[in-house]
Structures are given as structure tokens and as C-alpha cells.
Amino acid sequence: MVRNLDHDTFLVIRYVKRRLTVMIDIDGKHEWRDCIDVPGVRLPRGYYFGTSSVTGDLSDNHDIISLKLFQLTVERTPEEEKRDREVFLPVVDNLKLPGLEAPLEPMSGLALFLIVFFSLVALVFAIVIGVIVYNKWQEQSRKHFY
Numbered sequence: 001m002v003r004n005l006d007h008d009t010f011l012v013i014r015y016v017k018r019r020l021t022v023m024i025d026i027d028g029k030h031e032w033r034d035c036i037d038v039p040g041v042r043l044p045r046g047y048y049f050g051t052s053s054v055t056g057d058l059s060d061n062h063d064i065i066s067l068k069l070f071q072l073t074v075e076r077t078p079e080e081e082k083r084d085r086e087v088f089l090p091v092v093d094n095l096k097l098p099g100l101e102a103p104l105e106p107m108s109g110l111a112l113f114l115i116v117f118f119s120l121v122a123l124v125f126a127i128v129i130g131v132i133v134y135n136k137w138q139e140q141s142r143k144h145f146y
Contacts, residue, residue: 001026002026005028009025009026010024010025011023012032015043016074018039018040019037019038020036021036021037021038022036022037040093041092041093042083042084042087042090042091044088044089044090045085
């Protein structure tokens with residue numbers, strides 16, 4: 001959407017009262033369009049905001065011309081202040097990330113039997129190969145004349 005345009009594109013990221021909003025102006029009309037709006041975002045304190053124009057593809061050229069950062073003063077209750085201090089990892093309320101909290105299903109009896117069976121077959125096979133290799137090595141060592 002932003003490739004080969006004759007005008008600058010703009011992005012606004014806002015985080016106010018646990019709501020993350022991203023708005024874009026890619027048409028050059030100085031009109032903001034909503035991109036995403038996520039309520040319930042809890043970010044920890046003491047981190048820094050960073051940007052990068054690296055895309056991983058050498059055919060694109062992105063320049064970050066300027067950044068304007070503002071700290072908003074928002075009235076908070078003591079309860080909100082305490083909750084915000086307890087956040088150590090970024091979290092979004094009512095959003096479950098795939099694979100984080102999925103309980104492992106126990107193996108069926110057949111799957112467990114097959115794993116044990118083929119493990120024992122592989123172990124016996126490895127022992128037989130080891131004995132054959134050892135016997136060949138013993139034969140070769142007896143044939144040496146000094």
C-alpha cells in the first residue's frame with residue numbers, strides 16, 4: 001500500500017488508558033484512517049520505544065523521517081496505578097495467544113505402545129549392528145602381522 005508513492009505516508013500510534021490505537025494516512029490527504037484499535041492492552045513501565053526501517057527485502061527503501069513522542073498526563077485512581085505497576089510482560093485482555101496455554105493431550109494407549117515397541121526394535125537393531133562391527137574389528141586386529 002505504501003510503495004512507490006509521490007507523497008509521504010504517516011502513522012500514529014496511541015496508547016491511552018490500556019487502549020492501543022493505530023491510525024494511518026497513506027493517501028496524502030491529511031485524513032486519518034483507523035488501522036487497528038485494541039482495548040485491554042497492558043504494557044509494562046520502563047521500556048523504550050524503538051523503530052526500524054529494515055524490511056528484510058533489499059528492494060524496498062523505507063525512511064523514517066521523524067518521530068514525535070508525547071507523554072500524556074492521565075488521571076488514575078490508586079487501584080489503576082497499582083495494577084499498572086504489577087504488569088511485567090505485555091498482555092492483552094481476552095486474547096489468547098496460540099500455543100501458550102494449550103494443555104497437552106495425553107497419549108493414547110496405542111500410540112504409547114507403538115513408541116515403546118519401535119524404540120525397543122531400534123535398540124535391538126543398534127545392539128546387533130554394534131556386535132557385528134565389534135566382531136569385524138576383532139578379526140581385523142588378529143590379522144595384523146608385526
